[in-house]
Amino acid sequence: MVLLAYPFLMESRELRYFVAVAEELHFGRAAQRLNMAQPPLSRAISLLERRLGAELLLRTSRSVTLTEAGTVLLREGRAALDAMEAAEHRTRRAALAAAGRPGLVLATKAGASGELLAKLLDAYAADPGSIRVDVVLCAPGEQERLLRNGRADVAILHQPFDDTTGFDTEELLTEGQIAVLPAGHALTTRENLRLKDLTDVEDLPAPRWPGPDGTYPAGPGPEVHSHTQLLQLISLGRTLMVAPDSCRSQLRDDVVAVPVTDAPEVTTVIAWPPQSRSRAVADLGRTSLRLRSLPDQAPRRPVMMATAGPAWPRAAGAPQG
Amino acid sequence: MVLLAYPFLMESRELRYFVAVAEELHFGRAAQRLNMAQPPLSRAISLLERRLGAELLLRTSRSVTLTEAGTVLLREGRAALDAMEAAEHRTRRAALAAAGRPGLVLATKAGASGELLAKLLDAYAADPGSIRVDVVLCAPGEQERLLRNGRADVAILHQPFDDTTGFDTEELLTEGQIAVLPAGHALTTRENLRLKDLTDVEDLPAPRWPGPDGTYPAGPGPEVHSHTQLLQLISLGRTLMVAPDSCRSQLRDDVVAVPVTDAPEVTTVIAWPPQSRSRAVADLGRTSLRLRSLPDQAPRRPVMMATAGPAWPRAAGAPQG
């Protein structure tokens, strides 16, 4: 039996079009996002619908909504586009490596696990045969995306917040969580807290982070987009936050940490795509294994990091060597 | 920050072209497979290379080989194309379901776990709200592919043979393995065997199954493409096989089963793509859970199955209801 060619009709271009429309629920805005005019977009979508034999969108002249099939195609289509993008990035990276400029891109959440990460990178750098590691700091939850679309080779994820299905992982650290509160607030007198003590605190409404679409959820709390900003807002007595224990080391003097006893334990893991059997990734994984059984304080050098939002301009990276 | 459109260049068409060439390592044959002429294929590939900024293939006028980058793109590209195809199939299936013709496609290895599967399907069919299940019998190892490219919603896989990374799974059965030998063969006098007793048995060389590319590996054993054929060859004293314990029930009288004590245990699992939170799949998963704690012999009806090779013509399905 001979292996045949893939027989499906869909082109990735059409899928990009559909995903744009499905996310915007508006042909005009989607067309703008795609840098094209609205009519060809309308045509492409209805052609796609005819070829799939499935209604994807319900349009009136006032609104666009997804059908069942459309919802499925949005989810599956995003995954497929991520995979396409990943193929492209990983190939480019492999070509660079073959051309003598090997490198790893590690994605981690901005403002998390600084200590741990620095130790890991130092230990890896000490490995003979280790290569340059570029660190990309991204918004909470963005790491997973970068790993899925190939912009990163490895990521530091936090269970149970990030979805690690489909990745190989190595546990790095499990820890409890603390509440970070303004110094002097009534709650700071407590030895420890429970989650329900922290919901609906009148004068400290939970902060609101932007979603992946850039919009903020509704609510009374302040809108935030960085941790420094959040800490400042806490110290000003405007909000509070619940975070893993290890972030204590990064707190300012004007905020107070109180353990939250019933918050879920947070496990920091290092994750990579399963078939990525590159030596470098394997080495890094092995390093992280070794790290857990190592004496605690190795000599530390400062670690330079590059920041990168989820936007498209390539993430600049600082050498780790 | 606004969610932007996917900015990559690669079209799935180009990727299909590359995968075809990379698998054939021959532009002419690849072009045939793609139903096109060779020159535009050559052009498309070199254009792809220029746009990726990466050499993918090393060509002489006598041979084509993959570079490092090409190897990466072959692996990643296959995954991406599977994802594209999956998006298409799952969308079509969702549309059918929305149109009142819901159905599940379950992939399983031909000639494996008949008992277990029949029980599972019966139990599920007894569930109120259960829907039609089409069973696709495929060549060993093909189930995984069907699940990844969306032609199946659920699959019966066998650890450690099949790769379940990226799937949600539910364990069904763990069992040892047996050697199936011609009746009367010297080895059948043994109470049990070890793996090394079975390698290099002069008169019973291991059978050779076709790989995914349709070619047979080299070796002394006979070429086989079905289990019936294999059993016949065993009964003729030409070969042997090692298989999970449960296949005993399907053996003919002229072959003998002997336990292999050091063969790895085989775990039969039911698997599905993780985000596929359709009610039907969830029900089936729950049914399989219940099954493990159930009394053994429920009344059984015969189960009709459709066969399907890995080739493209749509798998026909027989209703389960």
Place this chain on the structure above:
DNA sequence: CCCATCGATACCTACGAGGTATCGCTCATG
């Protein structure tokens, strides 16, 4: 040494992706 094999190049054609103009429907507004 010559021919078979195979990928690359040159050149042409035609399909379809994408643009502009405009229509037709729906709802908010006074």
Place this chain on the structure above:
DNA sequence: CATGAGCGATACCTCGTAGGTATCGATGGG
């Protein structure tokens, strides 16, 4: 209830490019 703004669909045109044919040039076998 009339009007206009907003939005998707339709009509029509243009041009880029995917794909075909013919042929070249390199390489290795007989």
